[in-house]
Amino acid sequence: MGGYVTGWKLPRDGERDRLLARFPPKYERAIADHVTLQAGASEQTPLPRDVGAEIVGYADDGDSLECLVVSIDGTTDRPDGSTYHITWSLGPGRSAKESNDVLREQRWQMLDRPIPIDLEPAKFKR
Numbered sequence: 372m373g374g375y376v377t378g379w380k381l382p383r384d385g386e387r388d389r390l391l392a393r394f395p396p397k398y399e400r401a402i403a404d405h406v407t408l409q410a411g412a413s414e415q416t417p418l419p420r421d422v423g424a425e426i427v428g429y430a431d432d433g434d435s436l437e438c439l440v441v442s443i444d445g446t447t448d449r450p451d452g453s454t455y456h457i458t459w460s461l462g463p464g465r466s467a468k469e470s471n472d473v474l475r476e477q478r479w480q481m482l483d484r485p486i487p488i489d490l491e492p493a494k495f496k497r
Contacts, residue, residue, distance in 0.1 A: 373413030379490030435462025
C-alpha cells in the first residue's frame with residue numbers, strides 16, 4: 372500500500388469557511404478538510420475525476436468525533452465499502468480515520484435537504 376490518499380478537498384477559499392459557519396465544530400479540533408476516495412494510493416495513482424457532491428447527513432459519537440456524510444454522484448457508498456464523509460471535528464486523542472468506525476457502528480442522521488458543495492480532486496500524503 373502506498374502512503375497517499377486520493378479524494379477531494381474542500382476549497383479553503385470559501386467553501387470550507389461557509390460550511391464551518393453553518394456547522395460550527397462541536398469538538399476542539401476542526402478538521403473539515405477532505406473526502407477520501409482511496410487510502411493507500413501510490414504516487415502514480417491518478418487524481419479522481421470531478422464529481423457532483425452534497426452533504427446529506429451527520430454523525431456524532433457523542434464523545435469526541437463528528438463527521439458529515441457526503442453523497443458523491445448520488446451515492447454515499449465508497450468503493451471500499453465504507454461511507455463517503457468529511458471528518459468535521461475531533462476531541463483529544465482521536466484521529467480522522469475513526470470516522471469510518473463511527474459510521475460503520477452507528478446510524479447517521481439524514482439532513483432535511485442535501486447541501487451542494489464544491490470539491491476539488493486531490494492527492495496528498497497521509
